[in-house]
Amino acid sequence: MAEGEPLIVLDRVNKHFGPLHVLRDVSLSIDRGEVVVVIGPSGSGKSTLCRSINRLEPISGGTITFDGQPLPAEGRALARLRSDVGMVFQSFNLFAHKTILENVTLGPIKVRKEKPAEAKERAMALLDRVGIANQADKYPAMLSGGQQQRAAIARALAMRPKAMLFDEPTSALDPEMVGEVLDVMTSLAKEGMTMVVVTHEMGFARHAANRVVFMADGQLVEQAAPTEFFANPTSDRAKDFLSKILTH
Numbered sequence: 673m674a675e676g677e678p679l680i681v682l683d684r685v686n687k688h689f690g691p692l693h694v695l696r697d698v699s700l701s702i703d704r705g706e707v708v709v710v711i712g713p714s715g716s717g718k719s720t721l722c723r724s725i726n727r728l729e730p731i732s733g734g735t736i737t738f739d740g741q742p743l744p745a746e747g748r749a750l751a752r753l754r755s756d757v758g759m760v761f762q763s764f765n766l767f768a769h770k771t772i773l774e775n776v777t778l779g780p781i782k783v784r785k786e787k788p789a790e791a792k793e794r795a796m797a798l799l800d801r802v803g804i805a806n807q808a809d810k811y812p813a814m815l816s817g818g819q820q821q822r823a824a825i826a827r828a829l830a831m832r833p834k835a836m837l838f839d840e841p842t843s844a845l846d847p848e849m850v851g852e853v854l855d856v857m858t859s860l861a862k863e864g865m866t867m868v869v870v871t872h873e874m875g876f877a878r879h880a881a882n883r884v885v886f887m888a889d890g891q892l893v894e895q896a897a898p899t900e901f902f903a904n905p906t907s908d909r910a911k912d913f914l915s916k917i918l919t920h
């Protein structure tokens with residue numbers, strides 16, 4: 673696909689969980705290198721939107737394309753998509769019985785068929801990059817939450833993704849560890865990684881996002897550059913939301 677084309681395109685996406693209509697005609701195009709922060713009230717569908725992009729949640733209607741192709745439903749193409757679209761969850765999701773280094777090399781060796789020595793060298797470089805190379809031989813439970821989340825980011829990066837999804841990556845962390853994870857995310861953003869970030873960290877939205885997307889009741893209510901969105905939200909829902917979260 674042409675370099676100038678968006679990397680991720682959602683077109684009138686709908687999602688139902690039984691009777692619950694969780695995404696309602698959501699359309700969104702994300703350019704290569706763009707950082708989109710998704711905000712909105714609890715239950716508005718942010719997480720479902722994020723998870724639909726690498727097909728952790730199959731959608732009920734509409735289309736999603738990644739790099740010019742419709743999302744594959746199964747098989748090797750789906751595995752490829754999951755490598756191309758790295759995901760970082762609230763709960764780290766590291767393998768408890770593998771070391772941090774093994775967590776990071778597993779995907780490259782098993783899925784990308786990289787040679788173990790090369791995978792290890794690259795994993796160590798990534799762990800160094802996120803500041804935890806000295807924890808490589810430890811098991812996840814021996815690390816702080818912030819260190820585990822940085823390991824999870826390194827694990828996703830080891831698959832050489834074209835985009836990264838972050839679903840409330842700092843929500844489970846003690847406050848003093850939030851900054852170390854946001855710093856890694858900010859440096860990724862500056863390097864041009866395409867990112868979709870669901871977060872309540874408005875500082876990150878202000879400083880690292882190219883665009884803020886505001887959702888409510890399953891709809892994409894408004895979207896704008898962060899300076900514009902925070903200074904002049906246009907919808908009543910966004911004004912109400914911001915008045916609640918920015919008062920303290």
Ligand SMILES: Nc1ncnc2c1ncn2[C@@H]1O[C@H](COP(=O)(O)OP(=O)(O)OP(=O)(O)O)[C@@H](O)[C@H]1O
Pocket residue numbers: 689692694712713714715716717718719720721
């Ligand atoms: N697997 C599921 N089965 C049934 N309902 C679900 C499922 N996942 C999410 N939901 C419901 O879909 C709605 C949207 O959830 P979602 O997690 O996408 O919202 P959110 O905006 O990310 O919320 P929060 O900020 O609280 O994480 C909620 O009502 C939620 O209870």
